[in-house]
Amino acid sequence: MKPINEIYPLLTTPKKVVITTHQKPDPDAMGSSLGLYHFLKSLGHTVTVISPTNWPGFLNWMPGCDLVIDFEYKREKALEELNAAEWIFCLDFNTLSRTKNLAPFIAARPAVKILIDHHQQPEEAAFDYGDSNTIKSSTSEMVYDFIVNSGYQDRLSLEIAECLYAGLIGDTGSFRFPSASAHVHSMVADLKSHGLNHTIVHENIYDNYLENRLRFIGMVLLHRMEIMYEYNTALIAITKKDLLRFDIKTGDTEGLVNYPLSIKGIRMAAIVIDRDEERKWSFRSKGHVDVNTFARKYFDGGGHFNAAGGKSIESLEKTVEKFKQVLSENTLQLQ
Ligand code: 5GP
Ligand code: MN
Numbered sequence: 001m002k003p004i005n006e007i008y009p010l011l012t013t014p015k016k017v018v019i020t021t022h023q024k025p026d027p028d029a030m031g032s033s034l035g036l037y038h039f040l041k042s043l044g045h046t047v048t049v050i051s052p053t054n055w056p057g058f059l060n061w062m063p064g065c066d067l068v069i070d071f072e073y074k075r076e077k078a079l080e081e082l083n084a085a086e087w088i089f090c091l092d093f094n095t096l097s098r099t100k101n102l103a104p105f106i107a108a109r110p111a112v113k114i115l116i117d118h119h120q121q122p123e124e125a126a127f128d129y130g131d132s133n134t135i136k137s138s139t140s141e142m143v144y145d146f147i148v149n150s151g152y153q154d155r156l157s158l159e160i161a162e163c164l165y166a167g168l169i170g171d172t173g174s175f176r177f178p179s180a181s182a183h184v185h186s187m188v189a190d191l192k193s194h195g196l197n198h199t200i201v202h203e204n205i206y207d208n209y210l211e212n213r214l215r216f217i218g219m220v221l222l223h224r225m226e227i228m229y230e231y232n233t234a235l236i237a238i239t240k241k242d243l244l245r246f247d248i249k250t251g252d253t254e255g256l257v258n259y260p261l262s263i264k265g266i267r268m269a270a271i272v273i274d275r276d277e278e279r280k281w282s283f284r285s286k287g288h289v290d291v292n293t294f295a296r297k298y299f300d301g302g303g304h305f306n307a308a309g310g311k312s313i314e315s316l317e318k319t320v321e322k323f324k325q326v327l328s329e330n331t332l333q334l335q
Contacts, residue, residue: 001124004131018085022093023052023100027170029092032139035163048081052102056251058208063159092139094119137179140167161191216246232267234260257282281310
């Protein structure tokens, strides 16, 4: 993987570009993709954003979101764009498998592949150029750096600012995680100078749910959360029946894993959701508890030191059993 700055001189010639991100995009995945989309369009490139799957409704306000192609919904159109692309930007994921069923099509294309990502241990061989930086708060911060370092800072616009700000607040927990550096705050100051109304972005993302989601959270905290004080760990397991009962959609479970971390002494929180094709795990931790390694080792996943995800093809009961068993192997880390 060659350094990303070798791309800057090539930005002057218009290209056919596809931008893609991980399945079930979150605010950072969608925000960084659309921020880059508006930037490249302003330079005269032909740009399409393809998402491997659908996304939460609370991202629909983002400028350009209505033009994003959902690969599962408009497969032919997506493949047509992918086949025509000279450049494929891969944002906010470290391995192609994070693009789910889109992965083999990206891998097969001869197009130049460019990675911009902040996850640990990227699959570097899959990309021609890239910027992989685990110190960075978010891929949105990295897209901002890309724009500034390319020499086209004058292209920053309100649209770009709104998209990138959404990614920043998503991945920094609204500036509370250690990754919210001085650079992140100076970036926000710059985005504000482009007219960003940060209050509206927060409202669009966090105050845009339906009543059923709040009722669902109430039920989950009362009946589905198990606290294991001996391991300083909390576990939430959600059944298919729960999802159906409360009509839970993509994005409605976002952030749920963080609730148990507000309990004094809890250092790790895990949630597993019984999705159709797999049992999807999310892990969050505080301080020295490394959930990236944990997710990688036991649940076919990965991510960041304090926030990671994984999956299992076993039943909900089996995968919960495994979680409890492997906790006992990690007691030292959890003290
Ligand atoms: P979340 O729990 O919000 O889905 O994901 C937390 C972090 O871990 C995100 O940065 C996400 O990209 C990453 N992640 C989630 N699931 C997986 C997975 O199955 N594999 C890998 N490698 N990373 C994941
Ligand atoms: Mn991210």
